[in-house]
Amino acid sequence: MSKTYHHGDLPKALIAAASAIVEEAGVEALSVRAVAKRVGVSPGAPFRHFASRDALLAAVAGQAMERLATAVEAGQLKTDADPLEQIRMIGTAYLRWVAEHPTQFAIISQRNLVPLEGTARKQNDAIRDRMMALLTMARSHGHLRHDADPAAVLLSCRALVYGLSRMLIDGHFPEWSPEGDPLDWMQRSLDHFIRDLRPGPGQEAGE
Amino acid sequence: MSKTYHHGDLPKALIAAASAIVEEAGVEALSVRAVAKRVGVSPGAPFRHFASRDALLAAVAGQAMERLATAVEAGQLKTDADPLEQIRMIGTAYLRWVAEHPTQFAIISQRNLVPLEGTARKQNDAIRDRMMALLTMARSHGHLRHDADPAAVLLSCRALVYGLSRMLIDGHFPEWSPEGDPLDWMQRSLDHFIRDLRPGPGQEAGE
DNA sequence: TCCAGATGTAATCGGTGATTACTTCTAACC
DNA sequence: GGTTAGAAGTAATCACCGATTACATCTGGA
Numbered sequence: 001m002s003k004t005y006h007h008g009d010l011p012k013a014l015i016a017a018a019s020a021i022v023e024e025a026g027v028e029a030l031s032v033r034a035v036a037k038r039v040g041v042s043p044g045a046p047f048r049h050f051a052s053r054d055a056l057l058a059a060v061a062g063q064a065m066e067r068l069a070t071a072v073e074a075g076q077l078k079t080d081a082d083p084l085e086q087i088r089m090i091g092t093a094y095l096r097w098v099a100e101h102p103t104q105f106a107i108i109s110q111r112n113l114v115p116l117e118g119t120a121r122k123q124n125d126a127i128r129d130r131m132m133a134l135l136t137m138a139r140s141h142g143h144l145r146h147d148a149d150p151a152a153v154l155l156s157c158r159a160l161v162y163g164l165s166r167m168l169i170d171g172h173f174p175e176w177s178p179e180g181d182p183l184d185w186m187q188r189s190l191d192h193f194i195r196d197l198r199p200g201p202g203q204e205a206g207e
Numbered sequence: 208m209s210k211t212y213h214h215g216d217l218p219k220a221l222i223a224a225a226s227a228i229v230e231e232a233g234v235e236a237l238s239v240r241a242v243a244k245r246v247g248v249s250p251g252a253p254f255r256h257f258a259s260r261d262a263l264l265a266a267v268a269g270q271a272m273e274r275l276a277t278a279v280e281a282g283q284l285k286t287d288a289d290p291l292e293q294i295r296m297i298g299t300a301y302l303r304w305v306a307e308h309p310t311q312f313a314i315i316s317q318r319n320l321v322p323l324e325g326t327a328r329k330q331n332d333a334i335r336d337r338m339m340a341l342l343t344m345a346r347s348h349g350h351l352r353h354d355a356d357p358a359a360v361l362l363s364c365r366a367l368v369y370g371l372s373r374m375l376i377d378g379h380f381p382e383w384s385p386e387g388d389p390l391d392w393m394q395r396s397l398d399h400f401i402r403d404l405r406p407g408p409g410q411e412a413g414e
Numbered sequence: 415t416c417c418a419g420a421t422g423t424a425a426t427c428g429g430t431g432a433t434t435a436c437t438t439c440t441a442a443c444c
Numbered sequence: 445g446g447t448t449a450g451a452a453g454t455a456a457t458c459a460c461c462g463a464t465t466a467c468a469t470c471t472g473g474a
Contacts, residue, residue, distance in 0.1 A: 162374055162379070166369065189359050191359075193400075240462085
């Protein structure tokens with residue numbers, strides 16, 4: 001018989017199947033039995049490798065998290081560019097990935113559901129540290145208002161992008177931007193925000 | 208016997224019990240049976256008043272939503288104040304309520320889980336319209352950069368406050384602001400954001 | 415008074431996460 | 445190369461859940 005008793009790499013197959021189910025039918029549709037059935041294994045088999053449904057979900061989330069981090073890292077290429085422009089690129093890559101993989105983002109966003117750890121944790125920290133470095137650089141180059149607090153600005157950047165992302169997957173855009181593509185609005189919001197960080201040419205305020 | 212066969216007002220009691228359970232043990236701990244047991248009624252009884260678990264949850268959410276909207280409305284008193292300051296007050300009231308009622312906020316944030324309707328819907332629209340009016344007013348008074356797009360700024364305001372709120376309940380603050388009270392950081396982020404909307408005194412950029 | 419409809423009960427179904435005892439296979443060791 | 449320890453998968457089972465149905469009970473208006 002071609003099918004061996006032991007599955008080649010059940011954990012990997014389980015994560016893949018679970019990812020597929022989540023992608024197709026949402027997080028709430030994920031059940032251990034469904035995953036087992038999809039892989040063609042008994043309902044209890046997954047518990048040999050994942051202690052609980054949440055553990056399986058965490059594995060799926062970990063994978064998704066690394067993908068998001070990788071996409072964001074890929075988004076920031078030109079290292080010699082203006083610091084705030086680099087931050088804008090990071091945010092843009094983030095927003096784009098979320099728009100392309102809404103259900104995956106829905107899983108990874110809740111830390112209480114899925115703790116941040118491993119490779120994803122490191123990538124996340126690296127991105128945050130890079131943003132902080134970019135902001136302090138921007139400040140020292142005079143690209144930020146002179147009285148700006150980089151830590152507060154960092155939090156605002158993160159909150160804005162995260163907020164836009166969650167608004168998208170939580171279905172808030174019909175309320176807050178009735179017309180047009182949500183992704184366009186998200187981009188516009190981000191651009192506006194970054195521009196307002198600069199002390200720049202809004203000076204002749206009176207029109 | 209003091210206990211009548213018919214419950215006085217079961218729907219209300221069910222919502223109250225459900226709210227309590229959610230407040231105590233989180234959304235995922237909410238089950239129809241648990242609510243029924245808490246009220247002291249048979250497991251199937253709630254279905255006479257709520258077609259499904261989600262319908263019960265929606266009722267709880269609707270109540271929570273009205274409370275949030277009311278809190279926000281209560282936060283904006285001084286009508287003659289500077290428009291951006293008024294927006295800041297709205298955001299502040301929002302953040303404060305979220306920090307005080309995190310689990311309730313967790314329910315009401317997902318529109319796919321709980322559609323926005325009824326009184327809450329009207330309140331929500333009213334707040335959004337008020338914010339839009341404040342922003343256009345701010346722009347015409349020269350309190351916004353002259354090339355600002357009120358619609359984009361509105362979205363940014365909303366996204367920032369919503370993002371901060373979700374970061375709080377999703378447990379992101381340990382990553383993004385290691386020290387200090389999250390609510391303080393949220394407030395600081397909002398203040399910074401509002402201030403950066405002004406064309407104001409950041410002009411002498413070089414320090 | 416009495417009956418119709420509203421309200422709560424009891425029993426039940428299918429699905430789920432999780433645990434257990436058991437079977438089957440793999441791989442390392444002498 | 446045969447034996448065996450343990451990893452991996454199976455099957456049966458438990459308790460819980462949402463939901464449905466048939467039935468019992470109460471309430472208020474004609």
